[in-house]
Amino acid sequence: xxxxxNGLLGRSLKHSFSVAIxxxxxxxxxxxxxxxxxxxxxxxxxxxxxxxxxxxPYKKSVxxxxxxxxxxxxxxxxxxTIVSTQGGLYGHNTDAYGFAYMAARAGISFAxxxxxxxxxxxxxxxxxxxxxxxxxxxxxxxxxxGENNYETLAHHADAEILVNATPVGMxxxxxxxxxxxxxxxxxxxxxxxMVYNPLRTALIIQAEERRIACEGGLSMLVAQxxxxxxxxxxxxxxxxxxxxxxxxxxxxxxxxxxCAVSLCPSTERVLSLLLSQQENIVLIGMPGCGKNTIGxxxxxxxxxxxxxxxxxxxxxxxxxxxxxxxxxGEEIFRDFESEQTALYGKExxxxxxxxxxxxxxxxxxxxxxxxxRIYHVERDTALLVRVGRPLSAGADLEQLYEERLPxxxxxxDVVIENSGAPHEAAENIxxxxxxxxxxxxx
Numbered sequence: 001x002x003x004x005x006n007g008l009l010g011r012s013l014k015h016s017f018s019v020a021i022x023x024x025x026x027x028x029x030x031x032x033x034x035x036x037x038x039x040x041x042x043x044x045x046x047x048x049x050x051x052x053x054x055x056x057p058y059k060k061s062v063x064x065x066x067x068x069x070x071x072x073x074x075x076x077x078x079x080x081t082i083v084s085t086q087g088g089l090y091g092h093n094t095d096a097y098g099f100a101y102m103a104a105r106a107g108i109s110f111a112x113x114x115x116x117x118x119x120x121x122x123x124x125x126x127x128x129x130x131x132x133x134x135x136x137x138x139x140x141x142x143x144x145x146g147e148n149n150y151e152t153l154a155h156h157a158d159a160e161i162l163v164n165a166t167p168v169g170m171x172x173x174x175x176x177x178x179x180x181x182x183x184x185x186x187x188x189x190x191x192x193x194m195v196y197n198p199l200r201t202a203l204i205i206q207a208e209e210r211r212i213a214c215e216g217g218l219s220m221l222v223a224q225x226x227x228x229x230x231x232x233x234x235x236x237x238x239x240x241x242x243x244x245x246x247x248x249x250x251x252x253x254x255x256x257x258x259c260a261v262s263l264c265p266s267t268e269r270v271l272s273l274l275l276s277q278q279e280n281i282v283l284i285g286m287p288g289c290g291k292n293t294i295g296x297x298x299x300x301x302x303x304x305x306x307x308x309x310x311x312x313x314x315x316x317x318x319x320x321x322x323x324x325x326x327x328x329g330e331e332i333f334r335d336f337e338s339e340q341t342a343l344y345g346k347e348x349x350x351x352x353x354x355x356x357x358x359x360x361x362x363x364x365x366x367x368x369x370x371x372x373r374i375y376h377v378e379r380d381t382a383l384l385v386r387v388g389r390p391l392s393a394g395a396d397l398e399q400l401y402e403e404r405l406p407x408x409x410x411x412x413d414v415v416i417e418n419s420g421a422p423h424e425a426a427e428n429i430x431x432x433x434x435x436x437x438x439x440x441x442x
Contacts, residue, residue: 003047003048004029004047004048004050005033005047005048005049005050005051005052006022006027006029006030006031006050006051006052007019007022007029007030007031007032007033007051007052007053008030008031008032008033008052008053008054008055009033009035009043009052009053009054009055009058009062010032010033010034010054010055010056010057010058011034011035011036011037011056011057011058012034013032013033013034013055015171015172015197016032016055017196017197017218017221017274017278018030018032018053018221018225019031019032020274020277021221021222021225021270021274022225022229024269024270024273024274025225025226025229025266025270026229027051027229029050030051033052037057037058037061040058040061040062041065044062044065044082044089045065048084049082049083049084049089050083050084050232051081051082051083051228051229051231051232052081052082052083053080053081053082053225053228054079054080054081054082055080056122059078059079059080059122060077060078060079060122062079062082062091063077063078063079063091065089066079066082066088066089066090066091067085067087067088067089067090068085068087068088068089068090068091069090069091069092070090070091070092070093072092072093072094072096072097072129073091073092073093075129076093076095076096076122076125076126076129077122077125078093078095078122078125078126079091079092079093080092080093080094080095080122080224080228081093081094081224081227081228081231083231083232092228092231093126094224094225094227094228094231095122095123095126095220095224096126096129096130097223097224097227098126098219098220098221098222098223098224098225098227099126099127099130099192099194099220099224100130100134101219101220101223101224101263101264101267102192102194102215102217102219102220102223103130103134103190103192103215104262104263105215105219105263106190106192106213106214106215107213108161108189108190108192108213108215109134110130110131110134110135110136110161111134111135111136112135112136112137113136113137113160113161113189113190114136114137114138114140114156114158114159114160114161115131115136115137115138115139115140115159115160115161115162115163116140116142116156116159116161116162116163116185117131117139117140117141117142117163117165118141118142118162118163118164118165118166118168118179118180119141119142119143119164119165119166120141120143121165121166123165123194124141124163124165126165127163127165127192127194128141131161131163136161140156140159142156153180153184154184156185157184157185157186157187158187159185159187159188160187160188160189160190161188161189161190161191161192162180162182162185162188162190162191162192162203163191163192163193163194164179164191164192164193164194164195164201164203165194166179167195168195168203169193169195169198169201169202169203170195170197170201171197171198171346172346175198175346175370176202176342176366176367176370177202178201178202178203178206179203180203181206182203182206182207182210182212188207188210188212189212189213190212190213190214191203191204191206191207191212191213191214191215192214192215193214193215193216193217194217194220195216195217196216196217196218196220196221198346198370198371199216199218199275199278199279199370199371200216200369200370200371201216201370202366202370204216205366205369205370218271218274218275219267219271222267222270222271222274223264223267225270226264226266226267226270268438272437272438273437275437276433276434276437277348277349278348278349278371279348279349279371279372279373279433279437280345280347280348280349280350280351280352280368280371280372280373281298281302281304281350281351281352281372281373281375281429281433282352282354282368282369282372282373282374282375283295283351283352283353283354283375283377283429284354284356284358284359284368284374284375284376284377284408284411284412285356285376285377285378285379285408285418286356286379286381286384286397286400286401286404287355287356287357287384287385288356288379288384288385289356289377289378289379289384289418290377290379290418290422290425291353291354291377292308292353293422294353294377294418294422294425294426294429295308295351295353295426297422297423297426297427298351298426298429298430299351301426301427301430302351302430304349304350304351305349305350305351306350306351306353307344307350307351307352307353308353309337309340309341309344309352309353309354309355309358310353310355312340312343312344313333313336313337313340313355316336316339316340317336321333324336334357334360334361337355337357337358337361337364338361338363338364341354341358341364341367341368342367345366345367345368345370345371345372346367346370346371347371348371352368352372354368356404357404358411359404359407359408359410359411360404360407364411365410365411368411369411373413373414373433373436374411374412374413374414375412375413375414375415375416375429375432376408376409376411376412376414376415376416377416377418377425378415378416378417378418378419379417379418379419380419381397381398381401383419384397414429414432416428416429416432
């Protein structure tokens with residue numbers, strides 16, 4: 001008897017969020033199918049496929065096994081969703097809808113704009129298709145070779161919309177890398193990055209700092225998953241709630257221009273839930289302001305793991321922090337601190353209590369921000385604990401605070417006052433975090 005298949009097909013899927021997304025969408029049978037290329041034919045022919053999402057490296061490889069292709073799949077030249085019909089396997093490409101949704105969520109319109117797309121694979125083809133459907137003035141694909149490559153970027157400095165359709169910036173190997181420097185594109189007004197892990201790539205962080213409209217790949221991932229689920233739910237047709245009705249003219253409609261995509265409540269619900277589960281809560285503030293105690297209470301409230309970076313530094317160095325300072329000095333301590341910040345900043349769903357001086361190195365910002373919302377814990381300097389803190393033990397804390405305040409301001413997303421009981425500060429952080437992710441605790 002053939003196995004009934006609901007899931008994601010790929011070669012390496014250990015970092016995928018797809019199971020969590022589809023189970024929130026109501027598919028309790030959804031699972032991951034990791035196979036090697038030589039197993040592809042047997043897998044597709046010997047299983048009863050209900051809903052099969054397809055990712056790298058099989059989006060083109062599955063084409064010969066599809067009896068019918070949607071208009072999008074034909075135009076894009078790749079398939080990311082397969083369902084069974086009476087006539088055989090039906091191949092669709094919901095990445096196009098997901099990309100259009102992603103752009104709409106960021107408020108980015110392609111109409112009349114010069115669009116630059118980095119990468120020439122299947123993901124790039126979806127972006128090209130949407131941008132052209134949306135009447136972009138021009139669409140240029142940048143690849144490693146060919147007429148438009150990374151050596152000729154100066155010819156495209158007037159680009160207005162930039163799209164990363166490469167793995168650059170992706171967890172784990174590419175984390176912290178950016179496909180381009182946005183300083184080279186002075187007319188840029190919109191940035192879209194298909195990478196969803198980390199939540200904010202180095203490219204997205206650049207865009208945020210320049211106040212450029214931007215969106216990471218998580219919304220695209222959720223939107224395309226919702227559209228794929230709709231293929232099964234509606235029998236090869238997407239739910240009309242995805243589309244402005246004037247665009248819903250066929251059982252399988254053409255991808256709409258971004259302005260025709262309205263945000264879908266169920267997609268937004270799943271996206272908010274995923275953010276609430278994946279985003280770290282990061283605590284910064286003066287030494288002795290109560291970060292660790294607040295973190296412990298937050299861990300109890302949320303069920304999350306608490307990571308105290310100072311503890312991780314001591315474990316890595318195999319000595320206490322005062323011993324590190326006494327034997328090697330502050331710079332070596334900061335090296336240990338940056339290593340641990342980079343290590344744990346890659347992870348998801350943690351509470352991270354950082355040391356008081358983590359803000360002294362600008363390079364620590366991106367690792368903390370890429371997957372985290374950063375809370376600055378404020379406390380009256382007269383109440384700060386000095387014991388076991390080498391830099392504050394004999395320091396003028398008022399002066400130290402004044403020196404560091406601009407750095408805390410640079411790093412922080414939210415200020416939380418810790419003037420009363422620590423549990424009150426923890427509760428305020430947890431409340432704000434849930435409001436930020438739009439996810440109500442059950």
